[in-house]
Amino acid sequence: MKPPVFDYAFVEHLDEVVELLAADGGEARLLAGGQSLIAMLNMRLIQPTLVVDISRLPDHDFITLKEGVVEIGCTVTQSDLQLWPGLAESLPLLKRALPWVGHRQTRNKGTVCGSIAHADPSAELPLCLAALNGEAVLYSSRGERVLAAHELQVGTLETACEPDEMIRALRFPRAVPGVGYGFGEVAYRHGDFAIVAIAVLASTEGVRIAVGGVSEKPEICEWPLMEDRFLNDALNDLAWKLGTTEDQHATAYYRRSLIRKLGRRVVGEALACVG
């Protein structure tokens, strides 16, 4: 349970980061908060030759309101975002989801961008990015490119981010009037990995539901607004489509019943907030 040996670079400029990433042939790993990375190092699941510490990169601790989006820089911690005064108004889904992200003691160091880069299939922030269809701003020595959540998220602990690229910032779409937001999760202990996590956007037009914890990446489904009994059928179909995996944490049967019951509750919550 001790990390393997690695070189450690402490960088103070964005270009130094991408130079190191490009030079190291994909063997370097970025450390922002380290709340997933250092656990993986301790368990020796990864053995990078170089760890690049970007935690004190200047000018990247921003949370900026822009046209239609909130842009969050790569050194912003999950606690920073939780304490941001504009959270409830601009990102009500994240306001609901953040208390479920790890524990306060890990949110104090863990970054928002880091969680997206880590891409754990049961993690809440990738689920919210997918539900809102936000974007990631990727940066490398080749320049900048922007990927939508569905282009970025490709599988378990895997993103479309190339080995020489970093996630410089994220863009979460701002709350839209007439849309209600809901979030719910079941885990063994508050803050543990989700067995099932659900994020919902609802309006008088329809429902967009994102389910995490059941497959390799967040799964999205959209339905027109429907009567209650049809909603139950739709959730049941979704449960059978997604929740068929069994592991040491939960049976497939349990996952399917969570999608049905938790799904119902979270859709109800989101509909109740439609302004």
Place this chain on the structure above:
Amino acid sequence: MRRLNAGQRHLVQFDLNGKLVSEESEPRLLLSDFLRGVLGSTGSHVGCEHGVCGACTVRLNGRAVRSCLTLAVQANGERVETVEGLARDGVLSPLQQAFRRHHALQCGFCTPGILMSLAELLDADTDVNEKSVRELLSGHLCRCTGYGNIVRAALDVFAEVSATEPAPDA
């Protein structure tokens, strides 16, 4: 940019409980092991070493963090507080006294981490209630399962601290 080579020791300096400490560390050494093994500050305990149990929790620049998920080199130039810094001049802090009053520790293994998390909560949050204390404690495992008394101690000391807070113009 500062690059530290693997396998070599590099100078690490930080403020530990108000005193400057200065020792050498390899890049891969965890802050928990640096505190305990290099500095001999064994108050912080090591349980799971992957961020789950919370026994190693310390305050880094005021915020409660896992010292097993922090590299010693990351603490360079920062401010670290551990359980050893809570008591002043041999007098237990109000939080520690409340733990004693409420029998909030049994074997005591998880206690140093829990105290540091609660210390942050008491300093930073204006509204401390049973829900927020229990949510905070979800980041700690007490295998004596003594959570009830820990919650009572925390609420007791918060009531005490709020009651004695000086008026703004004092």
